[in-house]
Amino acid sequence: MLRLEKLTKVYKTGDKALNAVDLEVPQGQVLALIGPSGAGKSTLIRCINRLVEPTSGSVLLDGSELTRLGAGGLRKERRRMGMIFQEYALVERLTVMENVLSGRLGYVGFWRSLFRKFPQSDVDEAFRLLDRVGLLKMADKRADELSGGQRQRVGICRALIQNPALLLVDEPTASLDPKTSRQIMRLITELCAERKLAAIVNIHDVALAQMFVSRVVGLEKGVVVFDGAPDDLTPEVLTRIYGEEDWAETVQPVDEDEEAAG
Amino acid sequence: MSVALDARLGQPWKKPPFVKSPALRWTLIIGSILYLILALNSIEVNWARVYRGLDRGWQFFVAFTNPDFTSRANDIRLGLTESAVMTLASTVVGIGVSIPIGLGAARNISVLPVYLTCRAIIAVSRALNEIVVAILLVAIFGFGPMAGFLTLSFATIGFLSKLLAEEIEDMDKVQAEAVRATGGTWLQRYVFGIHPQVVPRLIGLSMYRLDINFRESAVLGIVGAGGIGATLNTAFDRYEFDTAAAILLVIIGAVMVLEYLSGIIRAKVQ
Amino acid sequence: MAVSTKNGQKVWQRRDRNSQLKIWAMWLIGTAIFMWSWTQISAATTWSFFWDAPRIAADIGGRAVPPRWAYIEKLWEPLWDTLNIATLGTILALIMAVPVAFLAARNTTPSALFVRPIALFIIVSTRSINSLIWALLLVKILGPGIFAGLVAIAIRSIGFCAKLLYEAIEEIDEKQVEAVRATGARPWQVMVYGIVPQIMPAFAGIAVFRWDINLRESTVLGLVGAGGIGLQLQGSLNTLAWPQVSLILIVILVAVLVSEWVSAKVRGAII
Incomplete structure (x- = not known):
């Protein structure tokens, strides 16, 4: 469904963030992208929806080549890619409901969006999503009144209301405590399963990735150095991605009882 | 599906209004509309006069593309020098007077009677428009740069003392305490405890005020208090738009240079 | 801040000599500019008017009080x-x-x-x-x-x-x-x-x-x-x-x- 071909990004400073990355993601697959800071994880995700303009190579979403689209065509395709951010990136001074509905901006005309006159079907869908993540009561609160975990849930609703085929998730748990991190990861994977969404999840917490995803891709200096099942992440593989360290602790199977209690 | 969700589905959604109480909200809305209608009605625009004036406006615009610096070069030079002189002298004197008043107006280091007096001086200086002060001082001291100089000094005092006082009130009290604990006199306490913290800020504010004083000095001439404003006023009265445009360009240029310099100096001391 | 050696003893000074000189030079130039500005203003002032100012101020003040409230x-x-x-x-x-x-x-x-x-x-x-x-x-x-x-x-x-x-x-x-x-x-x-x-x-x-x-x-x-x-x-x-x-x-x-x-x-x- 999503295919990256020789995707390369060189920043103006000369840093090569991505070096001819090839990647294919089938429908419904949740993929974790791991790698050290600066490996190009964030750049890769942003090159897919062209928030960062790739230098060369192509991105194909269901056969349409995103890298060739003009501004209007790109906006249409962006609607099919929901994005979830590290620090939530909610518009802090807008209400929860406005933040969720802003996911529909690509479908609604300018004047309707200016006066907040969204179609009833969008409003209903926003309510359903907020109910699904347990925040229906917060609908009219301002986003900056929410806790970190709550904000990330709103961020998830904003991405899902776009009715996307693909979720781009950038470090969804980096600003959250361990318990909330698991809850958010579980929510994302559950929702992807419910809606048969593909997802690329940038994550630096290897244990958390292993717990929830079916496929892991390791990125190092802009090159894919690992692509396989979470169980194949051996200490040797992690050393190749992150460098020398004692990995025995990390790859131990997670204690599910503790997880259930938390 | 929860009960709460059922209740909301199919219901329209509106952004919660900024003013919660509907009575207050409508009072504000209707009040503002009413005010706008009344205010707009009270403005009489003589469109015929405006139409005739457009021609002059166009002349002025053309003058800007072809300003005349030469025919009154001497007047412009004298006016500009006078403005610069007034600006410099009044800023220096203003700072000199502002420091003691600023110290006196800082609640944490001053005694009550001194505090109240200094605050009163600041309040009067801030409330009176420079032009009004200039008119009175021209009436008292006669025409010329002396009245302008005094006006700007007085305005500088209100501006700088207030900010200085706030700065001192905000500053880290612990540092001043530490110097007091070593048993210093009042002056030592000032020099070692307060001075090092406040000086960079004071220099920044002074540069900013220098900038403001120059701009103000350009208008004081209109009421006879010296500076380039008098030259400008004369040019307008004679409808010499090309000279007026030249003077305005000189003022804009000078302000830009001053702003640039004060930016550099402020960046250096902070 | 600088530490120099004088007669075999270490002497602490807030600034070294060059920066101290620079600061003095700036003060000197600043004072000169101010004095020049002042002479300019002074030259443009009729000093007899200036010394007469308190009397004029008192005179205007006397006339201005009380304000004409009816106005x-x-x-x-x-x-x-x-x-x-x-x-x-x-x-x-x-x-x-x-x-x-x-x-x-x-x-x-x-x-x-x-x-x-x-x-x-x-x-x-x-x-x-x-x-x-x-x-x-x-x-x-x-x-x-x-x-x-x-x-x-x-x-x-x-x-x-x-x-x-x-x-x-x-x-x-x-x-x-x-x-x-x-x-x-x-x-x-x-x-x-x-x-x-x-x-x-x-x-x-x-x-x-x-x-x-x-x-x-x-x-x-x-x-x-x-x-x-x-x-x-x-x-x-x-x-x-x-x-x-x-x-x-x-x-x-x-x-x-x-x-x-x-x-x-x-x-x-x-x-």
Whole structure:
């Protein structure tokens, strides 16, 4: 469904963030992208929806080549890619409901969006999503009144209301405590399963990735150095991605009882 | 599906209004509309006069593309020098007077009677428009740069003392305490405890005020208090738009240079 | 800070010799400039007038007290005009300042090479020139009256408001904007949803702040014929009607204090 071909990004400073990355993601697959800071994880995700303009190579979403689209065509395709951010990136001074509905901006005309006159079907869908993540009561609160975990849930609703085929998730748990991190990861994977969404999840917490995803891709200096099942992440593989360290602790199977209690 | 969700589905959604109480909200809305209608009605625009004036406006615009610096070069030079002189002298004197008043107006280091007096001086200086002060001082001291100089000094005092006082009130009290604990006199306490913290800020504010004083000095001439404003006023009265445009360009240029310099100096001391 | 060795002993000094010399040189130059400025002012001053000043001040003060309270009857209308000049002028300025600010901010300008310099020039030129000078000019073009004053206040405020506003725009959190853009929103929608909510508090603060300043400035616009209470002040000064002058000054002072109080209240309510 999503295919990256020789995707390369060189920043103006000369840093090569991505070096001819090839990647294919089938429908419904949740993929974790791991790698050290600066490996190009964030750049890769942003090159897919062209928030960062790739230098060369192509991105194909269901056969349409995103890298060739003009501004209007790109906006249409962006609607099919929901994005979830590290620090939530909610518009802090807008209400929860406005933040969720802003996911529909690509479908609604300018004047309707200016006066907040969204179609009833969008409003209903926003309510359903907020109910699904347990925040229906917060609908009219301002986003900056929410806790970190709550904000990330709103961020998830904003991405899902776009009715996307693909979720781009950038470090969804980096600003959250361990318990909330698991809850958010579980929510994302559950929702992807419910809606048969593909997802690329940038994550630096290897244990958390292993717990929830079916496929892991390791990125190092802009090159894919690992692509396989979470169980194949051996200490040797992690050393190749992150460098020398004692990995025995990390790859131990997670204690599910503790997880259930938390 | 929860009960709460059922209740909301199919219901329209509106952004919660900024003013919660509907009575207050409508009072504000209707009040503002009413005010706008009344205010707009009270403005009489003589469109015929405006139409005739457009021609002059166009002349002025053309003058800007072809300003005349030469025919009154001497007047412009004298006016500009006078403005610069007034600006410099009044800023220096203003700072000199502002420091003691600023110290006196800082609640944490001053005694009550001194505090109240200094605050009163600041309040009067801030409330009176420079032009009004200039008119009175021209009436008292006669025409010329002396009245302008005094006006700007007085305005500088209100501006700088207030900010200085706030700065001192905000500053880290612990540092001043530490110097007091070593048993210093009042002056030592000032020099070692307060001075090092406040000086960079004071220099920044002074540069900013220098900038403001120059701009103000350009208008004081209109009421006879010296500076380039008098030259400008004369040019307008004679409808010499090309000279007026030249003077305005000189003022804009000078302000830009001053702003640039004060930016550099402020960046250096902070 | 420097430590030097003198007679085999270490001596601590706050600055080394060169920087100390530089500081002295700066003081010397500064003092020289100030003294020169002072001689210029002094040369342009008739000192007999200057020493006569206390007597004249006492004389004017004596004439100005008590203020002619009955004259207040004639001040209500000019006061209303002054308020309108300030308020409508501020509204007009804000309408024009918003697009200028968006064109001038590095992160929203359509072209940093062509459009931004023009916007910055508008900001600098309108800001550098005092509203009284704008009024002087506009009275010649539009004819005397409130309208000229209103436009003068509006033009003078464009640069001020646009400068503060574009600084606020440059300080916004780009991540929030990026998130809105990622949904496939059009540029105008990105502006309304991503940028505008972030600068709203700054905008409201600037509006009230400038309104307060404009009310002060519009009290004197009448001096050059641009309407408001300044007209009465000019008239009273010309006829040497000091009791009226003192009343007008009191009225202006009260108006300024009220406007300061109102703007503080409104700012408190918004932020």
